[in-house]
Amino acid sequence: MITNVRDLPLKLRIKKILEIQGYHCPLEVVLSHFESQEAKQNLKRILLTDIDVLGIRFESDLRQTVIIADCKSGKESEANRIFWLRGVMDFFHAQEGIFIKTHLHTHARSLAPMLGIRVLDEQGLAILEKGLGLENTAHYADDMLVYERASNLWGIHVKDDEKPTERQLVLKSVYQYLQYKYWMADDYVNIQTIIELFSDIKSDITPDHLKSKFLAFMGLQRLSLSVLKMASKVAACDPTNVGRQFKIAFFGGEQRMNTSLQIIEYLNQINKHIRSDEKIELEPEYFNELAEIVNRIILNSLYASKILQHLDTVVSEHLFGSERNLEDVMGPKYSTEALVLLKRIATMFCKYTGIKNELFEKLWAL
């Protein structure tokens, strides 16, 4: 998972700065393009670029604020990186960008504001940390530990002289989706795909292994992010008619929904012809429960906007062994409403993928 160890301390520091301000911060987000290969059936991944820190925050009314941070400790061209960052910001519809470099030249400081980017060198970072009450840097050791443990738990491990088994390849496709494809897909696709993928591996991930638990939590994290984004979209369109707006959002827009409906109708006609009693429904099994969750998120947006913060804390604190009380760790940011809504998403995730409830035992215990 580690792409550049040299820049890691900077990444972890800016991540902490954003997290304390309520951002959910995936590290090292890789953007890839998938190309079909003529000779083979599978798609080939082509790396486009990677983002050091992606910060996503849901405001109390579910509006999204996106920040992208680029961290460099070497001798890269600052101007190049700043122009690059602007492009990535546009791609992610990010409102803000932060360019962090151990030492900064004057030209970078004057160029960045013209492109709506904030620049920070090591000294500036320290002042920012102090301003946010983060002057004690001892916690980076903890963050580094969490990062390393997470990296070791990620992906399938196959010995050099061995070939991955069939099940390992299925698992690999889940890791790949969460790490690469997720960031390039629409949220309605992500929700449906995550549930489909995890139901494929339900017997492969068992609560006896921390690795499995970590994968389940990462799945839940991505799913929750997409559910929140969908709720944000529904709330922006028409919060007075959640049922209808959710349906439109879930099927990728009105036009696509109508097309899907038509296809399902044709399939049912074919079914009738072949005298099959099975009626295909447009809505998947979990559709109603997801609609209810989106409805609760919108009605409880003040607290629901903190769902990802709670999940991040559960992953970093509880999954890796700490037994500290969630309320104590989160302080005034703790919200039972957010925790209960998070559990509701997790319940749906388990129920409709068939993965074991015990994978989230740390969450249920809270």
Next chain:
Amino acid sequence: MLEKMSKSSMGMRAQEFHEGLKDTINFPLKDMYMEKTLLVGKAATLATHLKGRDYIEDYQTLKGLASQLGISGIELRHVLRELEEIDFATVREANSQIKRVELRIPELRNGYEDLGERWIQLCPSEIEQASIEALETVAAFPQHEANLKNSLGLSGADFNKVLMIANSGLLIDQYKNENEVILYSPLTVEEKPAALLTLAQQFPEDRIILALGGVQRYQGVPMEQLIGTDKEFATQAMRLGALCPVQVTAGATGRTFLFTPRGGLAREERIILEKARAILACVRYGEHYASTRKIIYPELILETLRERKRFKYPRPDFPEQYGLLVIQQIGTVEPDRWRPGFYHFSLIDTPENMRALDIAIDLLKLGRISASKLEVDAAALLNVSGTFSGTLPTRAKLGREVALPDDIARNYILNVAKLTRGVDK
């Protein structure tokens, strides 16, 4: 018949049995024969009152609310387990104590479907199935006792038990009409079924059932929207008291909105129901007769009113459209400070009015109301975060003692005597 019933109806009827029987005391038949139905009914009642909440942490207050809903403290855990079974709740425990009840009660879809499904899963007894079926049949239209007995296919003794149970719950009543015993349900007949029987002389029974069902599905249907025989039927039904009209007068024009009757209510409950009908009639007026910007989503309008206690935007026609509510002291109309000729409508925030609004929403969504909604205000007991905020009524409710018919009582006593002797079969 049960095969023809929807699961949603089964869930609703189970709730009606619980709500009808909850105040009865010394009535062994309900415990002997209605165990599963009452369990599902209790779960339905509790879910109805907890809908819209994410969790409850104050278990003591929940016990208080449950008690008012006819669920004792000892039963509450079993009822919550049923809600867990249908995935409406999860009870979190810490150190063998209930820490939090996390709720997932559907708001966008009809949760009765799940409750009905659960009722089937629990394999209700023959008497329970017959009771649900009897109530469904009789609530649709009054039945001759003999016909109902035949259609249920029960022995005389079992049929009597079904009637006894339903009658004790004020769900089925008898009406003697020229030597015939007619069974009717106070759930759908306000006083006596004579009006419906008179109607049956003019219209075929299935036509009446269809028409009443139509009004139940769309409570507050405007009289003018009905055409042909429907209008003819509605005019007669209204005149005889088989349908309840509410009139909204705007200017010189009066519009009539129709509701299905609901009997078996105490005086104060009837007042709340009348207020609820008035609220819904006014909203239906806006939906069908507003001169500009007709209401498209009546449910949302009522939800907004519940949330904000007033409508978002002023309108020029509020005094006409909501005049009835002003007269009934449900709301007030005030002129907008900035736009002459425009008015704001606000709800008078009293517990009675808020409950009437809740009932109006239920009438709109489900076409029916739960008796416990008329009696108990859960919101007054539980605040948003689930902690205690209201005061529990200190007055205990008097139970209705049911006198068992001689044959059933005798049989019951003999069976208890056998049990005492050690007979085990």
